[in-house]
Amino acid sequence: MNHIRLENISKIYNASSTQAKSVMALLAEGMDSAAVKQQTGYSVGLYDINLDVKAGELHCIMGLSGSGKSTLIRHINRLIDPTSGKIWVDTSIDTQTTITDADEPAATQKPSAAINVLELNDQDLQHYRQQTVSMVFQHFGLVPHMTVMQNVAYGLRVRKMSTEERHEVARHWLNEVGLPNLEHSYPDELSGGMQQRVGLARALATDNPILLMDEAFSALDPLIRAQLQDQLLELQERLHKTIVFITHGIDEAVKVGQRISILNGGRLVQTGTPNDLRHNPADDYVAQFMRAKA
Numbered sequence: 614m615n616h617i618r619l620e621n622i623s624k625i626y627n628a629s630s631t632q633a634k635s636v637m638a639l640l641a642e643g644m645d646s647a648a649v650k651q652q653t654g655y656s657v658g659l660y661d662i663n664l665d666v667k668a669g670e671l672h673c674i675m676g677l678s679g680s681g682k683s684t685l686i687r688h689i690n691r692l693i694d695p696t697s698g699k700i701w702v703d704t705s706i707d708t709q710t711t712i713t714d715a716d717e718p719a720a721t722q723k724p725s726a727a728i729n730v731l732e733l734n735d736q737d738l739q740h741y742r743q744q745t746v747s748m749v750f751q752h753f754g755l756v757p758h759m760t761v762m763q764n765v766a767y768g769l770r771v772r773k774m775s776t777e778e779r780h781e782v783a784r785h786w787l788n789e790v791g792l793p794n795l796e797h798s799y800p801d802e803l804s805g806g807m808q809q810r811v812g813l814a815r816a817l818a819t820d821n822p823i824l825l826m827d828e829a830f831s832a833l834d835p836l837i838r839a840q841l842q843d844q845l846l847e848l849q850e851r852l853h854k855t856i857v858f859i860t861h862g863i864d865e866a867v868k869v870g871q872r873i874s875i876l877n878g879g880r881l882v883q884t885g886t887p888n889d890l891r892h893n894p895a896d897d898y899v900a901q902f903m904r905a906k907a
């Protein structure tokens with residue numbers, strides 16, 4: 614079952630629709646984004662991305678710096694609007710009851726009860742962000758003058774949950790990420806790894822079915838990063854969230870991703886399980902990543 618579908622998504626930064634059309638005509642002829650930038654001056658964020666993310670899967674988006682990973686993930690919660698294309702999200706899915714079969718072929722239809730995120734008005738977009746998608750940021754994004762408890766409970770306050778109830782929920786999630794007894798601390802009293810556990814607890818406390826993780830572990834030391842990867846996998850065994858996880862590291866992608874999508878110059882080169890990519894790489898770019906892994 615698909616949870617998220619990106620359909621023909623292109624993003625040409627800072628271009629009018631006429632300018633974007635001529636840029637996309639060059640891309641359609643096969644010109645790569647570096648040559649397009651040189652010829653037209655416009656940056657290609659993404660070009661003609663078609664991507665299905667299944668309900669309950671941990672889907673990694675991988676690629677070198679500038680390949681379009683952040684641009685892609687920011688479309689899903691509409692921090693960025695595309696130049697063209699559609700973004701479907703099935704808001705009827707409760708991932709906690711959905712078990713994914715990573716080998717199941719992606720359906721060819723759009724998700725069954727899907728909304729086009731691009732058509733949401735301001736109020737519906739706010740509701741979508743509060744009830745459907747949560748984000749974990751690379752640099753944690755915690756509010757410095759709020760305690761750990763207040764940070765984790767923040768998303769629940771806007772839902773008008775009582776103080777007692779939201780503190781109970783926040784305490785539960787702090788416990789789940791291995792941070793009991795720190796609720797009265799402030800972010801700057803914690804290590805980077807601890808701060809990101811708070812970031813994770815904050816995202817999980819909302820109970821939203823989709824989790825967007827933008828290089829969430831990249832700022833951490835290798836040992837701490839490995840611990841957080843293990844913790845994420847352990848939580849995911851029980852929670853079955855739909856997770857879109859951005860990384861520039863193939864090791865991380867292979868460790869945590871059930872499927873991996875590889876971007877190059879704003880184009881989606883291949884989506885597959887780590888085994889698919891290893892045994893049937895779509896091109897040399899993918900093959901090189903997988904060789905670097907072996």
Ligand SMILES: Nc1ncnc2c1ncn2[C@@H]1O[C@H](COP(=O)(O)OP(=O)(O)OP(=O)(O)O)[C@@H](O)[C@H]1O
Nearest residue numbers: 626656657658677678679680681682683684685861
């Ligand atoms: N706000 C912006 N204005 C203009 N160009 C942009 C903007 N944001 C990104 N780009 C360009 O779009 C392309 C994709 O950038 P993006 O940040 O999505 O890549 P990325 O894979 O996330 O890179 P990194 O790993 O370095 O974060 C790059 O060429 C980048 O320079």
